[in-house]
Amino acid sequence: MEAKGFGKSDGGTDAPHVVLLATPGAGHLIPLAELAKLLVARHGFSVTIISFTVFASKAQDALLSSLAPPIASLVLPAVPFDDLPPDSPIETIMSVVVVRSLPTLRAELSRLQASFNVLALVADLFGTDSFAVARDLGLPPYLFFPSNLLALSLFIHLPELDASIACEYRDLPEPLRLPGCVPIPGPDLLHPIQDRSNEVYRWILHHGRQYRDAEGIIVNSFEAFEPDAAKVLKQSEPGQIPLYLVGPLTQSRAAGAEEDAECLRWLDKQPVGSVLFVSFGSGGALTTAQMAELALGLEMSGQRFLWVVRSPSDGGNSSANYFTTQSKADPFPFLPAGFLERTREVGLLIPSWAPQVAVLSHAATGGFLSHCGWNSTLESVKAGVPIIAWPLFAEQRQNAVMLAEGAKIALRLRAAEDGLVPREEVARVVKELMEGEEGKAARRRVSGLQEEALRGLEEGGAALEALDEVVNKWKSRN
Incomplete structure (x- = not known):
């Protein structure tokens, strides 16, 4: 299976390369594509975006094909999931497909390592089972979180909430108060966790546990938007995962x-x-x-x-x-x-x-x-x-x-x-x-x-400095 999109401008095998693993949805793929563009323009990277045949769509294909070299796309072949209940939520299907695609992902990462100077694997929020494959291949695994710090905090704290709360979250007598975040009434919490008997809840819990295995979390938000949550999540404490606020990454305005x-x-x-x-x-x-x-x-x-x-x-x-x-x-x-x-x-x-x-x-x-x-x-x-x-x-x-x-x-x-x-x-x-x-x-x-x-996206701004920080960390391992 060959990646599409590389040409003479790919920078050769010495150029730094990063692999981005995208689960489906415009909310995931668009900011990942914008991250790829920044890595190319600002740091001279080449990039491979890996997605899944199971979730291919005309919109996804159009977005990936619009990306110029040295950004390539690679689509993993279909895997069966017809054994899942027909009413399975999309989050369950995404998680199962990632797990069942791990052998092919391992092979493709190995092939890319043989051809490019791959410095890291960055998986989005439902791709955490790829972390073990990355580590086996000597690649640092990073999480790209395309939403806000409130949602990230919920994922990270879900294992302890699961252990300490007996009722359904929608039945909580008081709003849930996550550190640094606005209180959220139980019925307004993330939809896939509202039924704890559903398999999708166990998958969200599974991903929340694995977020702590990332060497860093790249988030599509910025500190002024969620200042208290940013302060809590960026504290330098033992076991705290490095956080890089690179947002807002939004789709570039198309010309024409x-x-x-x-x-x-x-x-x-x-x-x-x-x-x-x-x-x-x-x-x-x-x-x-x-x-x-x-x-x-x-x-x-x-x-x-x-x-x-x-x-x-x-x-x-x-x-x-x-x-x-x-x-x-x-x-x-x-x-x-x-x-x-x-x-x-x-x-x-x-x-x-x-x-x-x-x-x-x-x-x-x-x-x-x-x-x-x-x-x-x-x-x-x-x-x-x-x-x-x-x-x-x-x-x-x-x-x-x-x-x-x-x-x-x-x-x-x-x-x-x-x-x-x-x-x-x-x-x-x-x-x-x-x-x-x-x-x-x-x-x-x-x-x-x-x-x-807008200030954060200017030279010397917080978003670009956060991106520089994580890139320098990748390069220091080279």
């Missing part, structure tokens, strides 16, 4: 086709700071009933909005036939009747995708209704745009708490007893973010974080 996107031309015509961008990420979808409440709430708010609309999670028009069934009269048939016509002067709806970095960076964008995925959160902070938190799954609920109660750059919505966020609540929070005092305060705070984030 996206500049002609209809939504950007529409934004050009809107007043500065007047538009709420609504998007739930690449994997986020709402029920038909909730989409109706969101639509009517946006209408009731009277605010301008740009909404990336995905098909409902409970049916509606499936993604397979969505574009063939839409018409000029009713391009979004699952939305309330007349909504498009009534809001056409203030709103724009676009199907499935928007150039998010460009939209958030546009002067007309004044707020972001978001699922609170960490990639999207960092993109919003870098653009200085405050957030309305609407979390859906994974770690998004605890992210929402951290953004609203910790960093205070987000406003939260309150769901009704039936679980739906009603239109009146949508309208209230949207209007407050865009016009109210809470919105102004959140905007001031996110502007300050934006300055800190």
Whole structure:
């Protein structure tokens, strides 16, 4: 199996080389790819990004193929996992696939070592079983954590929480207080740990234990965003794992086709700071009933909005036939009747995708209704745009708490007893973010974080110095 992407510019066998192991999802792969670009541009590395055939997708293939030499990609062959229950969570499947791919990973790492000056293996949060293989081959194993310090703290402390807490975390009588972190109510904790009888819980616990086997943890966050957690996790104590805060690593703004996107031309015509961008990420979808409440709430708010609309999670028009069934009269048939016509002067709806970095960076964008995925959160902070938190799954609920109660750059919505966020609540929070005092305060705070984030990525900034520190540690072993 040959890596794709190396050419004459790979720097030869003497150039420092690092291997990055990526489990699936844009939230994992995008920041790893940005880390690879920094290692190439700043330190003259060549890089191999290893992923898994089982999780291949058009989006992943497009991202990997867009990376220029000396960044190569290598895809491990498929392994069976049809013995797992059909309803197995993705975190379980990822973990099992990594374990069953270890023999092939060992062979590929050995081959790369024969051709390149490999200095380290960096695995992302569900790839910790690769650490033993790396050590056997004389490579220091590092963890790349693509989320925040709150989530990292939860992983690290989970073994002791497992031993000391008897009930389900969702039934905790008081919020969980991790050192340096905002208190998190039990039901808002990481979704895969909410059922301790499920195999996925044991996998998360397993990874949390193995984080302590890493020689260092590279985190996609920055100290000003989570100052108290950073202080705790960076303490120089026996057994403390070295921490390198290299964030925010976010997707580079693409040149070319996206500049002609209809939504950007529409934004050009809107007043500065007047538009709420609504998007739930690449994997986020709402029920038909909730989409109706969101639509009517946006209408009731009277605010301008740009909404990336995905098909409902409970049916509606499936993604397979969505574009063939839409018409000029009713391009979004699952939305309330007349909504498009009534809001056409203030709103724009676009199907499935928007150039998010460009939209958030546009002067007309004044707020972001978001699922609170960490990639999207960092993109919003870098653009200085405050957030309305609407979390859906994974770690998004605890992210929402951290953004609203910790960093205070987000406003939260309150769901009704039936679980739906009603239109009146949508309208209230949207209007407050865009016009109210809470919105102004959140905007001031996110502007300050934006300055800190951008400063950290400048020469002499904290993020680049952290990257330099870990690279120098790798090189010192050479």
